[in-house]
Amino acid sequence: MIKLEYEKICEKILECDENIRYAGIYDFGELYEKMRPGIKSHLSREETEMSLSQAVYRWSTRKKTADKIGKPIYALAKYEKIYRVTIPIGGAGLILASIELDVDVNSIVEKIITIKNQYSA
Numbered sequence: 001m002i003k004l005e006y007e008k009i010c011e012k013i014l015e016c017d018e019n020i021r022y023a024g025i026y027d028f029g030e031l032y033e034k035m036r037p038g039i040k041s042h043l044s045r046e047e048t049e050m051s052l053s054q055a056v057y058r059w060s061t062r063k064k065t066a067d068k069i070g071k072p073i074y075a076l077a078k079y080e081k082i083y084r085v086t087i088p089i090g091g092a093g094l095i096l097a098s099i100e101l102d103v104d105v106n107s108i109v110e111k112i113i114t115i116k117n118q119y120s121a
Contacts, residue, residue: 009095009119010034016111019100021082023112026052027093042081048096055086055094074109085109089116 006025013023014034022041024033031049035041043051055075062072074087083099087109095116099108 005119006032007034009089009115012115012118013095013097013112016115017099017103017108019103019108020097020112021100022096022098024048024052024096025089025093026056026096027090029053042098052094052096055096056092059086059088059094060092074113076105076109078105085112087112087116089120 006027010023010025010032011034014020014036018036020036021039022033022035024031026032026049031045031052033045033048041048058075059072062075066072072088074085076083076085078101082101083103083105085095085097085099085105087095087097089095095112097108097112099105
């Protein structure tokens with residue numbers, strides 16, 4: 001996938017629900033990201049990149065059990081201030097989205113997966 005598509009996917013993710021604060025795609029060491037206007041990020045770009053490089057490793061370990069429990073679809077973590085979801089895209093890429101609390105996070109994740117599926121096989 002090319003950079004332009006990753007930027008478009010990030011835009012579409014932000015557009016799909018007003019409770020999504022941030023959308024990023026990390027692939028091959030490159031971060032493409034969009035922040036909802038008027039919202040301050042909790043993490044610096046460097047902290048986000050470090051977190052995503054760790055998430056890529058966690059996804060590689062999740063894939064090792066796929067033959068026994070099925071392919072991982074997404075991972076969701078709830079923090080005191082936000083939800084964070086990671087969703088694989090492409091060969092080794094990850095979508096990262098941060099979402100406000102007190103929402104139906106699973107329905108928002110399904111919207112993000114629908115967008116991802118429009119752009120990737």
